[in-house]
Amino acid sequence: MKKGKGMEFVGDSRITADKKKFIPKDYSEYPGKTEAFWPNFLLKEWLVGAVFLVGFLCMTVAHPAPLEKMADPTDAAYIPLPDWYFLFLYQLLKYEFASGPYNVIGAIVIPGLAFGALFLAPFLDTGSKRRPIQRPISTTLMFLGIISVIWLTWEAASHVEWETRAEENKPVLEQEVDINTEDPGYAVYEQSCISCHGENLQGGAAAPSLIGIEYDVDEIKDIAVNGINTMPADQFEGSEEELQQLAEFIVSVNEEAE
């Protein structure tokens, strides 16, 4: 039985009718010092892999994966940012020649040409020479590509205030806390605190959330009068009795939220 390109097989198996077996070259016929892949070389690869894994796990433990606040499509102030390996494309789209009416150039034409050339490299660089110095055009183009990707990534990343960004977007589990607005403490809260800490104690641009804090009544009283961190002193205006009501109210909300 004869099949494709003159190969002959036994029945419909993949065993060739031609008895001549493919015999690989003997070890001694290779130039230089070859090594058996199994098990000698694989053992070394295994060791390299183990070292790599330890390093990788150290990084994982030292830097937990970031998570921001739950997506809020109404948050118009949020500045979008892609993962770092897309920053160069994101940066490219910021330039005048590649955005607005020329968006197609930045989004399709330039990346398409670059990655298309990468994909078709074997057909663009058809010479038989392999050393980088012997094929200056492809080497130069590749260097230009790498340098522009690194530069674009740098341009995009250096304008981002990573720490402020991470701080502002810390995840908060939004618990549904019923805030008793009838509470006498809430009336006091409305007078002194609401402008910064918000209607539902959720915090705002100038002040943190008051839900999930770990202060007791006396500490809250002290903070309301003397301030803390960026909160100035004397924010509270009212009597000692109102101060007590306010602190007890905030603690009660926190107890409910737990």
Place this chain on the structure above:
Amino acid sequence: MLQKIYDWIDERVDITPLWRDIADHEVPEHVNPAHHFSAFVYCFGGLTFFVTVIQILSGMFLTMYYVPDIENAWRSVYYLQTEVAHGQIVRGMHHWGASVVIVMLFLHTLRVFFQGAYKKPRELNWMVGVSIFFVMLALGLTGYLLPWDNKAYFATQVTLEIAEGVPYIGEMAKTLLSGDPEIVGAQTLTRFFAIHVFFLPAALFALMGAHFILIRKQGISGPL
């Protein structure tokens, strides 16, 4: 005992050639860092594969907790991150692995490029490799949305706007990806989940299979 099991199977299915294809071959001197330290550049491909295995395994465990739905996606990730034993480490491995795999792929691509190893007869394998790079970038892109936090949501919105900008097929492509011509929402999340967990890994496995078969078939490129 093991030998007997092997012989029993080998007698019926003739697995020795298969074994030979996978493991029984010589590693030439010029790629062996034990002989020439500069040959460590040949490790990047293997490390890419290693990180890909980490990604597959950690991803499999992540899906045990992750819920692809806009109400629960973020909460499930938050729960995994804060409550589940070792959840932070498994998610950390998947998160950092996504970056490391891109770095390794980049280095591997540069090694092959600057050595001119893509030249005849290895043109096909080069194109398979570049396709793996694209699939990996797409995996990063789709995986970025899944935690459903602000950064995920707004980055995806921008991505979809870019997709929309493609002439002729832009709007269709956007609708295909996000499930709606306007809204980035519940449909988008489930579609990105399906693409990230089923479609792209399927493509990745097929391409990696082709990549490895071609390497074994053609052997590694010779020294410069």
